[in-house]
Structure formats: C-alpha cells, structure tokens
Amino acid sequence: MTTVAAVTYEHIKTCQQSGARLGRVHTPHGSFDTPAFMPVGTQATVKTMSPEELKEMNAGIILSNTYHLFLRPGHELIRRAGGLHKFMNWDRAILTDSGGFQVFSLSENRKISEEGVEFRSHLNGDKLFLSPEKAMEIQNALGSDIMMAFDECPPYPASYDYVKQSTERTSRWAERCLAAHARGRDQALFAIVQGGMHEDLRKQSAADLTSMDFPGYAIGGLSVGEPKHMMYEVLEYTTPLLPTNKPRYLMGVGSPDALIEGAIRGIDMFDCVLPTRIARNGTCMTSQGRLVIRNLKHADDFGPLDPECSCYTCRNYSRAYIRHLIKAEETFGIRLTTYHNLHFLLELMKQVRQAIMDDRLLDFRDEFFARYGLFDN
Ligand SMILES: CNc1nc2c(CCNC[C@]34C[C@H]5C[C@H](C[C@H](C5)C3)C4)c3nc(N)[nH]c(=O)c3cc2[nH]1
Numbered sequence: 001m002t003t004v005a006a007v008t009y010e011h012i013k014t015c016q017q018s019g020a021r022l023g024r025v026h027t028p029h030g031s032f033d034t035p036a037f038m039p040v041g042t043q044a045t046v047k048t049m050s051p052e053e054l055k056e057m058n059a060g061i062i063l064s065n066t067y068h069l070f071l072r073p074g075h076e077l078i079r080r081a082g083g084l085h086k087f088m089n090w091d092r093a094i095l096t097d098s099g100g101f102q103v104f105s106l107s108e109n110r111k112i113s114e115e116g117v118e119f120r121s122h123l124n125g126d127k128l129f130l131s132p133e134k135a136m137e138i139q140n141a142l143g144s145d146i147m148m149a150f151d152e153c154p155p156y157p158a159s160y161d162y163v164k165q166s167t168e169r170t171s172r173w174a175e176r177c178l179a180a181h182a183r184g185r186d187q188a189l190f191a192i193v194q195g196g197m198h199e200d201l202r203k204q205s206a207a208d209l210t211s212m213d214f215p216g217y218a219i220g221g222l223s224v225g226e227p228k229h230m231m232y233e234v235l236e237y238t239t240p241l242l243p244t245n246k247p248r249y250l251m252g253v254g255s256p257d258a259l260i261e262g263a264i265r266g267i268d269m270f271d272c273v274l275p276t277r278i279a280r281n282g283t284c285m286t287s288q289g290r291l292v293i294r295n296l297k298h299a300d301d302f303g304p305l306d307p308e309c310s311c312y313t314c315r316n317y318s319r320a321y322i323r324h325l326i327k328a329e330e331t332f333g334i335r336l337t338t339y340h341n342l343h344f345l346l347e348l349m350k351q352v353r354q355a356i357m358d359d360r361l362l363d364f365r366d367e368f369f370a371r372y373g374l375f376d377n
C-alpha cells in the first residue's frame with residue numbers, strides 16, 4: 001500500500017459510454033480505488049464491525065465525525081490517544097465530516113451567525129459552539145486524512161434568498177477554514193460546494209471555492225429530501241465546474257441506484273448510513289432488491305440472504321437463522337446483516353469500476369435496475 005504525504009487523485013480512465021471516471025485516491029494511510037463507497041463510523045466505529053472485517057471486505061476509507069466525537073469522548077482525549085487511527089485501531093484512510101450538518105440534524109435550538117453555530121448538545125443539553133476554526137481544531141486533533149470544511153447545508157426546501165445568503169457565508173467560512181487549518185500536517189482539507197437547487201448559486205459557490213485551490217471538493221446540500229431527478233440535474237451542471245484532477249465527493253449518498261447515477265455524473269466518493277442503518281432492523285440489500293428478513297416467508301428458508309453474494313454472511317448462514325437472530329434481538333444477527341449490506345455496496349462499486357474499465361457503465365446500470373428494482377430510498 002503506497003502512502004503519500006498529502007492526498008492526491010490519480011485519474012486512470014474515463015468510461016467512453018458514460019463519461020464516468022475510474023481513479024485512485026492516495027492518502028498518508030494508503031490508497032483506494034474510485035468510484036468508492038465509504039462506510040460510515042459515526043462514533044469511531046462502523047457499528048458492529050471490527051477493523052479486520054472492514055479490511056476483509058476491502059474498505060479503503062471510512063468516515064467519522066467531528067460533531068459526535070467533539071461531544072463524546074471529546075477531541076482532546078483522542079488527540080492524547082494519538083489520534084483517531086490509533087484510538088480505533090484503523091490504519092487505512094479516514095475522512096471526517098465537519099459537524100455542521102449534524103448540528104442541524106441532531107441538536108435543538110441552534111443559532112447560526114457569521115461567527116459559527118451555537119447549539120445544545122443532544123446528549124446533555126450543554127451549550128456548545130462550532131465555528132470554522134473550532135471544526136479545524138477538532139479535525140486536526142482527530143488526525144483524519146481528509147477533513148471537511150465547516151459549512152451550512154441549507155434545509156430543503158428553502159427560499160432562494162436564504163440559500164444565497166447561506167452559500168455566500170459557506171464560502172467565507174471555507175476561507176477561514178483554510179486559514180485555520182494547521183499547515184504542514186499531512187491532512188487534506190476538502191471544500192463543500194453549496195447553492196441548493198439553483199444553478200447560478202452552485203456556479204457562484206464552485207467559483208468561490210475552486211479559486212481557493214483545495215485538494216478535493218465535495219458537493220453538499222443534496223440528498224436532503226429533494227426528488228432524485230433534481231439531485232441528478234444539480235450534479236449535471238455542478239460536477240463539470242470542478243477540477244478534473246481532484247476527487248469529487250457527493251455527501252450523504254446513497255442507495256444503490258444513486259451510487260450508479262452519481263458515478264455516471266462524475267462523482268468519485270460517496271458516503272451513506274443506509275447499509276448500516278437498515279441492517280439494524282434486518283433489512284438487506286440483495287441482487288434482487290430489498291429483503292426484509294423479519295417477513296414470515298423467510299422463516300424456513302435455509303438459503304443465503306443473496307444467492308449471488310460471496311460474503312461471509314451468505315457463505316455461512318441461512319435466511320432462517322438470521323431471521324431467528326433478528327427476532328430474538330441477538331446482536332450477532334445485526335452483525336451478519338451489517339456485514340452483508342456493507343459488502344454488497346463495496347461489491348457494487350467494484351462492479352461499477354469494472355464497467356467503467358469496460359466502457360459499459362450505462363449498460364451496467366440498465367442491467368442492474370432490471371434485476372434490482374429501484375431501491376425506494
Ligand atoms: C444523508 N444526506 C446528506 N448527508 C449530508 C452530509 C453528511 C454526510 N455524511 C457524514 C456523516 C453524517 C452523520 C452520519 C454519518 C456519520 C457522521 C454523522 C458523518 C455520516 C453533509 N455534510 C456536510 N458537511 N455538508 C452537507 O451539505 C451535507 C449534505 C448531506 N446530505
């Protein structure tokens with residue numbers, strides 16, 4: 001695993017049929033192929049998975065989070081532990097989100113100002129404050145390979161004027177993040193393009209941020225309840241505004257269909273809680289679509305979750321057994337569904353990369369949808 005001092009993007013080829021790109025992202029903790037799905041580890045763990053299991057399924061990068069780790073156990077403790085990699089025994093790449101999104105989705109009575117966001121902890125009600133500078137301090141303490149700029153993800157729907165004010169503030173915050181980011185560390189700071197569903201605001205945000213020359217760019221403000229076709233339209237006019245020699249990360253996406261459609265529109269990196277979250281109530285992604293293991297019809301089905309899957313769960317356990325564990329609320333049950341769902345998405349991205357290599361990603365999409373049925377969220 002070659003490691004490099006900073007984060008760089010290596011373009012390998014462009015799919016002649018779809019325009020999607022095959023690449024590799026190199027980081028101080030190893031490289032990963034793109035388009036890539038990044039398993040999410042909210043509280044310094046990908047729930048119920050060990051680092052060894054994540055490596056077994058070839059996860060090259062995982063996500064963690066400023067907001068949750070700031071609240072508990074506190075970033076200073078993790079700094080004293082030697083950083084997040086050491087703390088959670090993960091020696092591959094880590095990306096941390098900046099916390100802004102979670103303040104809006106988790107905490108009560110938050111107050112946003114030019115300075116930053118004041119909010120109450122969703123754990124104990126303590127009054128807390130996040131700002132571009134604070135978000136940089138926390139992520140520097142965590143030692144993640146890729147840090148995200150502190151931004152505001154506007155709610156959907158929102159007025160044009162609200163999105164305009166918010167997007168312009170996010171650009172000013174990005175400048176403050178750059179200034180505050182401890183220089184000389186081998187951590188890469190990615191900017192986050194906002195602008196809601198408005199082409200002129202997306203253009204303005206992309207122009208502001210690309211003029212500051214970040215090593216990578218995320219597209220934020222999507223997957224916030226807007227119709228899928230709207231998200232794809234925004235991607236179609238936003239991705240081309242970003243440099244081709246740097247990674248593009250679509251935040252909070254997504255379901256299998258959205259991963260394929262995003263790759264077709266030039267996205268390299270994705271994160272989504274879906275596979276781990278739905279696994280905890282026994283819902284599994286399979287090559288034939290969504291499978292709810294609690295359904296009675298699986299009670300005496302001694303076949304695997306997915307006959308086409310080669311994962312540890314599908315090689316060793318039956319639907320009947322997994323259904324029993326989930327009904328009995330045995331934690332081994334959600335370990336098995338989580339392992340399978342993560343493996344499914346990581347495998348799907350491997351097939352997407354192969355389809356790009358073979359210049360046939362649009363054909364792959366049609367074949368996938370024909371068998372899968374559109375995943376309904
Ligand atoms: C779902 N749709 C969506 N997500 C979004 C996120 C969070 C990405 N996931 C990181 C996250 C978020 C939570 C849950 C897990 C762990 C940790 C806390 C980090 C993934 C976003 N994050 C930022 N900074 N900005 C956005 O515009 C944004 C838009 C999103 N739209």
Ligand SMILES: [Zn+2]
Pocket residue numbers: 305306309310311312313314315340343
């Ligand atoms: Zn499986």
